Amino acid sequence: MDPLITKNKGNFSAAIREIIDLIDTMLNNPDDVSKVIDGLKTDYNFTETIMYWLIKQARGKLIEQEVLDNIIDPAKIVLISDLEKYLDDMTNGGNWQTSIKMDNYDNNIIPSGVNVILTGHSVYKMEFLGGIISSFLVTHKKQEIVSLKREANKLIVGFKQQHNTNLAKQSLVRYFGYMEDILLEVSKNFEFWKCIANLYRQTNYNMVVIPKKYYNELLTGTGVPGCLTAPIEAIHRIPVKDIPLEKLILTMKSVYEHMGIVERIDMDENTLNIYHGYSDPRAIETIEKLLLGVLDAHGTRYESCCSENLIVLSRANTPVKEEMSRSFNVQRV
Structure with missing residues (x-):
């Protein structure tokens, strides 16, 4: 308490208000309270720790935007x-201990x-300052972020x-605002x-997420549901047939792994x-047909071979080795 009273020139009420504001700010991060308390030893440490x-x-x-313009006034910085x-x-x-250099501009x-x-x-x-600078350049200098390298x-x-302001803003979100949509x-x-x-x-992520329409097909027993394209099309906002194959495969990997449909998808040319994580041959066959x-x-036509642990999909114009076919033979039910 003494450091805050000293900081506020003996004003006890002001010190109390500062403590209340501090606690209110930190309610969502109780583990950090001890770090801030340690910083109360001096005014410098307090400010540095909080920052x-x-x-x-x-x-x-x-x-x-309002905060950005208060930090870097676009009317003054041309x-x-x-x-x-x-x-x-x-x-x-x-106390930034960071140097900033701008080069390669014509x-x-x-x-x-x-x-x-x-x-x-x-x-x-560095990331905080990089985000501020990038926001200014995207907003006021018609710039798009094309790369971010960490050394x-x-x-x-x-x-x-x-x-194109939309493309520029998307690049800003991609590199520095990746938590925006999640937090919203x-x-x-x-x-x-x-x-x-x-x-x-509590379940150690042992869960599966599927669209309601797909779930409805399972509940009504209308047969094995068709291919699971809805999540992919929702992300790209275009039909699967219009998505470049490379992007489609990367999206399949990300979506199906995080949805819990399969454990892992590795890509090799x-x-x-596909490491499916299932033991019942019927489940393996269903996953194979889905993919x-x-x-x-x-x-794009692919051929498949299956085993108890693995599904291998190869482009139809890429020969599948005979020994691979023999190794990945699975008993159908």
Whole structure:
């Protein structure tokens, strides 16, 4: 308590209010309370600890436009060189311990591209500053993020000029705002996600997610449901047949693994190795047909071989070795 009273020049009420505000801010992260308490020894430690904790909590979230404009005023910062100098002055004046350099730009106002290089010892601080700079460049300099490289004590963000604001914003979300949609959904339906998270945790993620229409086919016993394309089409917002094969396979891997349909999908050139995690031959055959159905819907024909642990799918124009066929023979029921 003494450090806060000293900080507020003897004003006990102000110190109490600061403690209340601090507790309110940290309710969702009780494990971090001890770290902040340790930082109360001096005003410097208090400020540094709070700042570092807040920066960690902001990871994957985009800074609000109003806040961004308060940090970097677009009316005052017009030139890229001015932005670099301003950021350098800003980070040198605090506890950021991060240097910022901007290079490879051909125009000082709206460049065709630019690289932002952040160097420091804290990944969290570099990412936080990188997100602020990227938000400014995307919003006010018509830039799109095309690359993000992490090296030892260094973060390099590459940009190119992009007049399509939607594409530019998508790149910003992809690299620095990847938690935005998740947090929005959780905030909109907190009780639902609280229940789901607890359910997955208690079952050690031994769950399967399927669309309601697909589930209805299982309940009504109308036969083995058709190929499971709805989740993939929902993600890409186009029919399966219009999705490039490479993207389709990557999406199948991500979606079917996280839905719990299969345990793992490995890709090797023209071959897919599916570790299905089932023991009943009927279940294995159903999974095989499901996966082949998705690829058939795309218009690409695959051939399959199965075993107790593995389903191997190979492009129809890629010969399947005879010994592989013999090894992956499974008893049908």
